[in-house]
Amino acid sequence: MTTQQDDAAALWSERFRREREADWRRLDKLVATVEARGLRALGPGALAHLPSLHRAALSALGVARAVCLDRNLLEYLEALTARSHLCLYAPREKLRHALLRFLRRGFPATVRAAAPQLLVTAGVLALGFAIAFALCSRDLDEFYPYFVDAGRAQGRDPGASAHSLRETLFDRDSSDERLVLFAAGLWGHNSQVTLLAFAMAILGGLPGLFVVLVTGMELGAMSALFHLRGLAVEWWSWILPHGITELFAVVLGATAGMRLAGGLVFGGPEGRVAAMVGRGRDAGTLLLGAILLLSLAGLIEGVFRQSVQSLPIRYGLAGATATLWAVYFASVGRRAE
Amino acid sequence: MTIQTLPAGAGHRHLRIETAELVPVRLVVAGAGERFVALLIDAVLMIAVLLAVGFLAVSIRSLWLLAVTVAAFFALRVFYFVLFESGPRAATPGKRLLGLRVVRADGGPLSVEAVLARNFTRELELFAPLIVLIYAAQFWPGHSGLARLLAAGWVLAIATMPLWSPSRVRLGDLIAGTRVVRLPRATLLADLSRRVQEQEQPDRPDRPDRPAAETTFSPAQLAIYGIRELQVLEEVLRRSREPGGSEAVAAVSKRIRGKIGYDVASQGELADVEFLRRFYAAQRRHLEQELLFGRRKERRRD
Numbered sequence: 001m002t003t004q005q006d007d008a009a010a011l012w013s014e015r016f017r018r019e020r021e022a023d024w025r026r027l028d029k030l031v032a033t034v035e036a037r038g039l040r041a042l043g044p045g046a047l048a049h050l051p052s053l054h055r056a057a058l059s060a061l062g063v064a065r066a067v068c069l070d071r072n073l074l075e076y077l078e079a080l081t082a083r084s085h086l087c088l089y090a091p092r093e094k095l096r097h098a099l100l101r102f103l104r105r106g107f108p109a110t111v112r113a114a115a116p117q118l119l120v121t122a123g124v125l126a127l128g129f130a131i132a133f134a135l136c137s138r139d140l141d142e143f144y145p146y147f148v149d150a151g152r153a154q155g156r157d158p159g160a161s162a163h164s165l166r167e168t169l170f171d172r173d174s175s176d177e178r179l180v181l182f183a184a185g186l187w188g189h190n191s192q193v194t195l196l197a198f199a200m201a202i203l204g205g206l207p208g209l210f211v212v213l214v215t216g217m218e219l220g221a222m223s224a225l226f227h228l229r230g231l232a233v234e235w236w237s238w239i240l241p242h243g244i245t246e247l248f249a250v251v252l253g254a255t256a257g258m259r260l261a262g263g264l265v266f267g268g269p270e271g272r273v274a275a276m277v278g279r280g281r282d283a284g285t286l287l288l289g290a291i292l293l294l295s296l297a298g299l300i301e302g303v304f305r306q307s308v309q310s311l312p313i314r315y316g317l318a319g320a321t322a323t324l325w326a327v328y329f330a331s332v333g334r335r336a337e
Numbered sequence: 338m339t340i341q342t343l344p345a346g347a348g349h350r351h352l353r354i355e356t357a358e359l360v361p362v363r364l365v366v367a368g369a370g371e372r373f374v375a376l377l378i379d380a381v382l383m384i385a386v387l388l389a390v391g392f393l394a395v396s397i398r399s400l401w402l403l404a405v406t407v408a409a410f411f412a413l414r415v416f417y418f419v420l421f422e423s424g425p426r427a428a429t430p431g432k433r434l435l436g437l438r439v440v441r442a443d444g445g446p447l448s449v450e451a452v453l454a455r456n457f458t459r460e461l462e463l464f465a466p467l468i469v470l471i472y473a474a475q476f477w478p479g480h481s482g483l484a485r486l487l488a489a490g491w492v493l494a495i496a497t498m499p500l501w502s503p504s505r506v507r508l509g510d511l512i513a514g515t516r517v518v519r520l521p522r523a524t525l526l527a528d529l530s531r532r533v534q535e536q537e538q539p540d541r542p543d544r545p546d547r548p549a550a551e552t553t554f555s556p557a558q559l560a561i562y563g564i565r566e567l568q569v570l571e572e573v574l575r576r577s578r579e580p581g582g583s584e585a586v587a588a589v590s591k592r593i594r595g596k597i598g599y600d601v602a603s604q605g606e607l608a609d610v611e612f613l614r615r616f617y618a619a620q621r622r623h624l625e626q627e628l629l630f631g632r633r634k635e636r637r638r639d
Contacts, residue, residue, distance in 0.1 A: 013625055017528060024525070038425050055358055062360040067628045069621050071568040072526045072575065078363055079521035085354070085362045086440065091447045095423050098449040106450075185407050192411065195457060202458070202512070260512060273511075280512035284454030291415075 017073065020060050024077070027053040027084055034087040054084040105333035107289040110282050112329065114255055121251045121258065124209045128216025129223070136224030147221035156222060162229040169231070169238045187298030190246060194253035194290045198283065201257020205265075208254035215250055219243075237311050240318035242301035248325065249290040249297065256283035256290075350504065352516050354444030362444065364518040367437045369499040372507075372517055378431030383413050415456055422452045436520045442504075447515065455513035462496050462508060529574055530618040552605055552615045558597040559623040563634040567624060570617050577610060586610055 030050055033041050042050065061077045068074050093101075111118070135143040140158045148157070156168055193211075201208020219239075226235035259279045268275030300317070308314060350366040387409060394402035421429040427439045427447055439455075441447045499505050504516055573589050576582045590609035593599070593616060607615065627634060 012629070013621075014528065014530075021525075058356060058358045058360040058362070061362075067625070069564060069567055069624055069628075070528060071571055072523075073528070076523045076525040079523035081360075082362050082364050082521040085356065085444070086438070089441075089444065089446045090425060091423060091427060091449075093449065095420070095449070098423070102449075187408060187411070198457060202508075276512060277514035280454045280514065281448065281450040284450045284452075284457060284513065287457045288453050 125216040128213040129220035132217035132220030197254040198257040205258040205261040237314040242297040245297035249293040252290040256286040367517040375431035451513040455509035458509035563636040
């Protein structure tokens, strides 16, 4: 008992599909090309059509979801629109451009934005240093093992004489190659420590500060040791050239984690998750920066530390790195702000 | 753009992306198993590269190359993922093999910062089991048993996040606002109702709606089933040529005939497949008309 209305109904969905199928197939082909070879593979004409075809497919999808009973067609449209959406919103920035943008603007700007928290973290580092230094200066034998573990000390402990300690600061015969190997290992280790600081800091902020505190304490204890043996000037000439960069990197890592945790705890105008995600992306920037800094520090530490012996040069290098970072973070990329 | 993950029919979860055109796009979220297998493949690849370079370094006795290997041991763990996920495919080789891809949860373009952020937390997910347990033992001496247990529980929760979180996210995904989805694939097959009409009207293409040999179903017969059943029927028909398809066709046909009270005398003798096809065409026509009038019958019992 088919009626005129039934005819219209059958024709309607058939007509709906017939009118649009050619466009869908075109979109399918364009999307397949983009998926295989990237957006650049499309000519200017095709590239201009892609967004409008996508929009047409989307509105067809909207209608189909409401009134289409052909499940295959619906699934096809879902898949097609999803694919074309991904093509249109694919990452378009080349990695090297992203890196340049990071160096020129992203990193210094993010560091400037995080300055208050960075100062807090640096303060905790200084606190750890001060505590350990004070305690060890008072009674080296008792407190030293508490702050520095034997593996990291590598012979630099209260039992060592001033002479042997001095030897660790001025090693006169290492080959270049071994130094590079040493530097590579150090970089890996230090980067892990920074990422650990970040990771711990995510867990509520305080664990990250704890890692920073412990790092400061270790430095403080060893500094006390060298001070008490009368090797203060030599010790700082050994530490500062790479230490400034390295400590800054660890502080960056811990701060990144803290800000993330802060976003989650305190929320933001768009809710906790959005706040955390926004800071998460900043954290990525800060951490990448920290890792790059550490590679520089590792280079300095591995290559220059042992092979450059003269004190003035070492202090000069330390001053140079400090100035470099001060200038970089204070003024690079500011013009855009 | 909002984020919504919805459970969907076949046990897959969907990521729903609001678009500027106000029609949400749906992507299937990758399952924990798939992601794990992709990770394994990537791990194998990374180890292979490291071994190759290390072996080369040792055999040609180059300390420089060895230094590179040592640096690569760390660098590869993070930057392997970052490099591939920032590329045009937004997927590492392991993910590509499994047809997966990284996307931004709110549908926008995936930024390098997001890729970095989601990968830097891998250290936490790997190291955490070890580190937290060690610290727990050292600094809570009085309660080391309980502390260790709590710490272990907490860490296990983070490490297994993909298994229990609704959108199958890792901690890194949560922080960076990304998700891993399956690449959508679908082929457009012919319209089933059309096939009926064309078959019945090979020599009258201008009148698709009144074939001479059409079976008519009464409105009462067509009013029984809903949209779900129609789509199941579509599935059965599309698979009728596959192994097991004809048994399904016979079973479904028998069931429907019984349910609607199909009268062979007045409505005609038909083979199972043909019967199903005609019933499908008629049922669809009927339901579409109902839809156009705003009456949506989802299931038989509605």
